[in-house]
Amino acid sequence: MLKSLWDGITSYFRTPAEVVIFGPLASGKKAIKDCIAPHARYVPQNEGYNQSIYVTSDIKFVLWSQYCLLNSRFKPVWEEYLPKTPAAAILVLDVTDVEMWGTIKVGLRNLLQSDNLRQCPVLVLLNKEDIADENPNDPQLTVERVQTDLDLVALRRRAGVRSAIWRVSARSPESLKPALDWVNECIYAPVPARQ
Numbered sequence: 001m002l003k004s005l006w007d008g009i010t011s012y013f014r015t016p017a018e019v020v021i022f023g024p025l026a027s028g029k030k031a032i033k034d035c036i037a038p039h040a041r042y043v044p045q046n047e048g049y050n051q052s053i054y055v056t057s058d059i060k061f062v063l064w065s066q067y068c069l070l071n072s073r074f075k076p077v078w079e080e081y082l083p084k085t086p087a088a089a090i091l092v093l094d095v096t097d098v099e100m101w102g103t104i105k106v107g108l109r110n111l112l113q114s115d116n117l118r119q120c121p122v123l124v125l126l127n128k129e130d131i132a133d134e135n136p137n138d139p140q141l142t143v144e145r146v147q148t149d150l151d152l153v154a155l156r157r158r159a160g161v162r163s164a165i166w167r168v169s170a171r172s173p174e175s176l177k178p179a180l181d182w183v184n185e186c187i188y189a190p191v192p193a194r195q
């Protein structure tokens, strides 16, 4: 009883870890957030930039849609509105949206290399694998292609950050288990990034 009261008090004063979930429109960011933290509370925002915030007692989720990600002229916006030192960044892509990929990959690579995200762990989720599996002959993104186009290996080597990439489905919580373990580890057992 005393311990849970103490845990409650300390979590009230603790600064929540910030997790950025970003990606193109309708790729499944909210669905993924709902799998990670179904009871997180929505915090209404006054300003736009397609940002939504949800909080639990120890994590603040910042969800960003495509609007600002496509073009590096929005760099001042990323720099101002993205958390400065997020505990983890989760890029959610629709694995079936190959057409969109050609347009957004450069913007996303630049964003990952921005000062805000360059040194934080990056998890890429190729979401909606259930649809891709039902239509195996339709074009779909591969782990290798996304990894290469985003230069994830180079990013990891340069900044010493952790990165991972998985195909998942927000409709199948089992497929998300390794990804969620990874996020937990980033938040609760962080490895300091190289300067």
Ligand SMILES: Nc1nc2c(ncn2[C@@H]2O[C@H](COP(=O)(O)OP(=O)(O)OP(=O)(O)O)[C@@H](O)[C@H]2O)c(=O)[nH]1
Pocket (backbone or CB within 6 Å): 024, 025, 026, 027, 028, 029, 030, 031, 032, 065, 066, 127, 128, 129, 130, 131, 168, 169, 170, 171, 172
């Ligand atoms: N089949 C399938 N549908 C999914 C999956 N994930 C999300 N969806 C659906 O895709 C649509 C968009 O999902 P959201 O979670 O709202 O996507 P979002 O990226 O938060 O959307 P915006 O905030 O509008 O950019 C919804 O109809 C979801 O039910 C998935 O893994 N499989």
